[in-house]
Amino acid sequence: MNESSLTRASAAPSTASSPHPPPPSLSALFVAFATIALCGFGGVLAWSHRVMVEQRRWLTPEQFNETYALCSMLPGGNILNFSVIFGARFRGVLGALVAIAGLLGPPMLLIMIIGTIYAHYGEMPALRRALTGIASAAAGLMMATVAKMARPLFVNRRSIAVPLVAVATFAAIGVMQWPLPLVLAAIIPVSIGISWVRL
């Protein structure tokens, strides 16, 4: 059942031009996700598309979008969920474990090295000043990402309720600093209810 979506899509005429190679081996899975992790600077979505769809052709663009949409509905990191679902689709539980190890292993090694350097030299004036600059820029990068995500909500809106949910969530967490679980328990049913009514 896991591979049924794959077989069906590859038989469809629209995707006949992108033939599926044989299912990836465990080592190929590890290398692919390690590549995505190490190249994906500041977000890994673009690189996962490049590796999975364009280079290795393990997924058609449609399958990629479908899988990614599913992952963004689930809690947790999107790309982490993606690696689990993708690895499991081809190689079962072991495939999922290998994929997530490839995705997390190299960056974790790197960040522990960086963390060690920070622990020793974090108070050095020169590093301190450079970090202040980077931290300010990192905050700005995130603000730009939010602005890009929010734009369609406010520009193409069909109802005031949807942007209102975004603003209410922001106010509850960002301004009031209420605990996340309580806020989500209150706002998610409301938001899903709104989109259900507008179907």
Next chain:
Amino acid sequence: MKTGAGTLLMLAGFFAVLSLFSIGGGNSAIPEMHRYAVDVQHWLTDRQFADTFALSQLTPGPNLIIVALIGFHVAGVLGAVVAMLAMCGPTGIAAYFVGRASERFKGKAWHGAVSRGLVPVTIGLTAASATVIASSADYGSAARAVTAATTIICYFFRINPIWIFAAAALLGLAGVV
């Protein structure tokens, strides 16, 4: 800083619960990480949290790698591994089973309602993350100007953020920020 089994358990418990509430990716969970690690447990100061976020953005890989750095700061290598396992374990298992079952509910009406309903909540959470990061990184008007300039540049232009970080680091080194 105590790094006994109790601390590891607290790391594991916190991130395991947090992972289930981090919808729309790891960045939406930043305010809760900040609230717990800085305000509740005093594992990090405000400035160290801003540094931790900046360093995790400098490291290639998933955004969630910040979890490993917080764990590392609190309890070393073991702390990093425990925190990351806790953050990825429960949701990874959920993803495994949902992935297997996904064929069954594809195209159902509630599927669309749920995924569309989560979008504005995710955006609100990410906006909250951005303000938490900006206010804990807030050092003065020059730093605020760097934040504003980065926001504008990244919104209007497609540019690899590494160049902006490099420029911001140089501005900092030069003593401007």
